[in-house]
Every structure is written in C-alpha cells, then in structure tokens.
Amino acid sequence: MANFVLDFEKPILEIERRIAELREFSNSEDMELHKEIERLETKAQKLRLEVYSKLTRWQRVQLARHPNRPYTLDYIDNMMTDFIELHGDRAFGDDPAIVAGIGKIDGIPVTLIGHQKARDTREKIRRNFGMPHPEGYRKALRVMRLAARFNRPIICLIDTPGAYPGLGAEERGQAEAIARNLFEMAHLPVPIIIVIIGEGASGGALGIGVGDRILMMENTWFSVITPEGCAAILYRNSANAPQAAEAMRVTPPDLLELKVIDRILPEPPGGAHNDHVAAAHIVKKAILDELAQLGQLKGEELVLQRVAKYAQMGVWSE
C-alpha cells in the first residue's frame, strides 16, 4: 500500500518514525535510548488520543476516504472462511462496484454484500470507485433473495461515494433498482446487518443499506449526499464541503443521537487503515453479537420490527 498521510496524522507519524529510527540504531544495552523510546511512545499515544478525540466532521470524512482503509474484500479476507463470490444480475451484467457472495463467519453460513473500492488506478476504474450501476443493486437483490429462501442472515458493508450518475445507469433504471431494494429489503424474513465501513452517500449507500441493525465504524460518514454535492448546491461551491459536512452532521455520534444508527464500532488506534486485521476482528465480533440476538426472532417478527424501526425515523412536530 502506498504511503498516504492526512495532515492531522503527520505529527503522530513523525514521532513514530523517530521511534523506528532509534530502535534501528539502539543496541540492547543503551538504557538512555530505551528511555527516550519509551518517552516518545507515551508522547505518540497521548497525541493520538488528543487528535482523534477531537476530529472535526470533515477530518472524519477524510479518514473514511483514506486509501489505505480496509475495503469489503479486505474484511472478507480477514473475517470469513469459504467465501465464494457470486456474479451477475442475470439480466444485464456483473457490476464490480458491488461484491456479493456466500461464506462463513465463525462457522455460521452468511450472505455478504458490499461496495468495493480499489487502490490502484486500473482497479479503481474497474470498480468504478465503488459507485454501482443498477445491475449491482439487482445482483445484490438476487443474492439476498437466495439467502432469504435458505434462511441465511445477510451482512451488508457500506462504502460508496454514491450510485453512479451516468447515461447507462439512467437508461437501466438506477432509481428503480435502488427503490426495489429498499422495498424488498424491508420485508426479507432473515436478519440483515448493515455495517458502514467507509463512506455512506445517499441512495447509493441505502440501496444495500436497509436492515435490522445499522452499525457504523468510528471513522466513517453517512448522509443524504456527499459534503461536496451539498456544498455545490447550497453554497454554489464544492470547496465549502467542510462546512457542508458540519451542517449535515454526518458522523457516527451525530447519527446515533438522531437515532439513525444503532451502534458505533471503535476502530484500532489511529484508525482502521492502520490495522486491517484488528478492524476486521472488531466488525466480526459485532456481527456475531447482533446475529446472536436477531437469531432469536422469527422471520415475521423480524420484518415487523424492521418496518417499525424505520417508521420511527425522522423528526417533526405535531
């Protein structure tokens, strides 16, 4: 993975680089150096806590987009066994921006669906930067219906800057594909767990994002439009994205307060991009917890609870 550092990560990484240097040149007897290393480690730890405890909403958006963050396939690698990816919507084609398949988590057979971003240019283009076309949503629905028939829980990992706004997408009914998924996911009689692992933008995220539990990793965002898109419309300038992120309140604590999500999953020190294995472990444990609870409910109860959950969302006065 290429080295990519956000501005506010720099002072921490600078100390870590010093520590690594000292380690390299120290011999085991040099007590002075050991003390210095220890001192720097404490300092790095303190700084990390300080920086991460007061991230602005915009900084959180940047972390969610960090190119070293684990993507859906990284989570699959680190938390599933026997995964087989399933391709195609049986009507038009296969959309590489959405990965769907079957496999096991801790021995439990599950269906997993997720947006897929990529790191190198060619792969990024092939994955369309995680922006699905209608066939992606229809593939997801096909695989989810299969899960429902065989009573398998469904896990959806959300990480998209939005559904793709293009000619083909409109011709093939982007709006219909997303709407259909919202409608069908509302009454699939198996547990559905949503985990927002990066970006959660608009209908593109929601199209595979309706479920019984909505969990959000600590350094992610979720809203009705990207901060840039919002800024372009309301401020007539996408450079106002940081203000838009503030105004729309896009971070996990905001959404927990607004009762949009159920739970925030803390990330490994310095963010999920620093430790893919630890991040996957956290997500895996959360999924198993939730499955244990949801597994108690009958299909019909699940559906009624799910519809009721969404029925409560929103704030109005009367």
Add this chain to the structure above:
Amino acid sequence: MEWFKRVTPGLEPQTKRELPDGLWIKCDNCGEILYKKELDRNLQVCTKCAFHFRMNSDQYIQLLADEDSFVEFNRHILPADPLKFKDTKKYSDRLRDAAAKTGLEEAVRTGRCQLSGMPIILVAMDFRFIGGSMGSVVGEKISRATDIAIQEQKPLVIISASGGARMQEGALSLMQMAKTSAKLALLSDAKLPYISILTDPTTGGVTASFSMLGDIILAEPGALIGFAGPRVIKQTIGQDLPEGFQRSEFLLTHGFVDVIVHRAEMKNHVAQILSYFAQPAAPGKKIRTAPKPRTAAVPVAKSAKSRTAAKGKKTRSTTERSPRENSADE
C-alpha cells in the same frame, strides 16, 4: 407517443412568463402567447404544442378528486429543524418563507377522496415548497397515508413532483426513502393497489423510493424523471446529454413507465385502472381465492418514544396514534 419536444432544460424552475397585463402567458416550449384563462381551462396545457406546465397540489387534487370530496388529514405534522441547519440561509427561515409564499405547511398533502366514485387515499406533492423535497414530514405523511390505506383497505395514489431528498435534514431525509418503501411493502403484502403518477420533475431520492414502486406507473408527457440530476450527469461524463434524456418518453422506451398519459386523460386512466383492481373475480369461473392479507393491521412499535424537536416542541411518532386519531384534524 410524443405530443411535443420539451426544450427547457433540467430542473430549472419553470417560469410561466406572464406578460405585463397579467392576462397573457408565453409558452416556455413553443413561444405561443396564450390567454391565461384559456390555459386555466386547458389544465395548464399549452393549446398549441401540448406542453404541460407544472401544476401545484391544489390543481392536482382538483384534477383527480371528485368535486369537494378531498378531505385532507395530518396537516398538523409540521417540519422541525433537527440539525439546526444553516447554509447561506437558516433552514428554519427557508421553511418559514416557503410556508408564507405557498400557504402550505410542507411539500406534500395527503387525504381521503373519491375518484370517479371510488374511495382512495390521495397524496399530492407540491414542487413549490422547497422544490418538493422530502424531509421527515414528507416521509411521515406518506407513511401514515399508506398506513391508512392499509387500515381502510383503499387504493393509494401518489402524485410525485420533487427534486429529491431534502439536504437540510441530512441522513434523516435519506431514511425517509427506506421508511416510505417499507410501508409500501406492507401495502403490497395487503394486496392493495398503488398507482404512482410522475410529473415534472421527479428526481433523486423520491424517484429512488416510492415513486418507482407503483404497481402501475403513469407519467405526464415530457416530465423530467431520473435518479441523478441532468447537471450532475453532464458534469460527471463531461459531455452533453442526448435529446429527450430522462424525459417520460425515454423512461417508457427503457421500460420504467407503464403509460404516458395526457393530463386531460389522467383521471379517466386512473379510474379505469382502479376499477380493474377493484372488480371482483368474473362470475361463473372458478378462481383460486387469494390468501387473506397478512398485514391488515399496522405494526405497532413498542419502543416508539416521543422525541423533542427544535424549540422543545413535543414530537411523536406515527405508531402512537391510531389512524382514526390521525385524521382528527380534518
């Protein structure tokens, strides 16, 4: 089935160009000078080129509901400002200005009415109120209208006119897409018909939720209907959009609209479709009876709690009131 070619682009506000004396209007599409009273008589359709001018919720209710039959419910559900949102203008000011300008409380009106003698639940969006955008109130009113349709075993008709989900309520607006779609899933389980009527414009989160979920989808000619706005698409792909892109006729060609219906024919079409669904099975023939609707009753959320909205006003969620109570404000 193309009555005209619309030349006005995108989501721009349709301006009825009123000429100074106020009696004449210039057609946006063909340039014809139209006598205003004549345009009113012709359901806001250009007498020369059949261009459909936008109509507001009053006009649509008049178009579809039998005379004096529309009884609105849930007018008392009012917008709050849960995010204390401010861009170049405060959201609370935007709401107040929109209400003052339009005389509406929000971008949707819901109620009971008769359509050619058939009782239905009618939902009419209004583009004049913040671009017909969907926030918590629009989502809640449509959800309750769907609940009432299920409870009273009536068909649902929704007229869409919207630029999409409302940014000023952030993720709460987004969740209204899931909420309205989930309720429609129950309506469908209850085997009640839902007719969706798409008018100019229907885009974004509204198209990508209830608008595209009609059992039957009708569209007015020339309406802009799509997921992404034309400007965003143009910017993304870096080229001009083909003529007629995202218009009703384009959606019909690609299989996403059942029928394009001229405004003057809309009521007849809806009535004919509803009577098809309402008619009991033909006598003499043995027809397997459909299973009883699974969800005649609306699920009640035990965890529904009242919430406090902006200014400390008491807010409550739909499940605490029965639909009877919902209509108490009629």
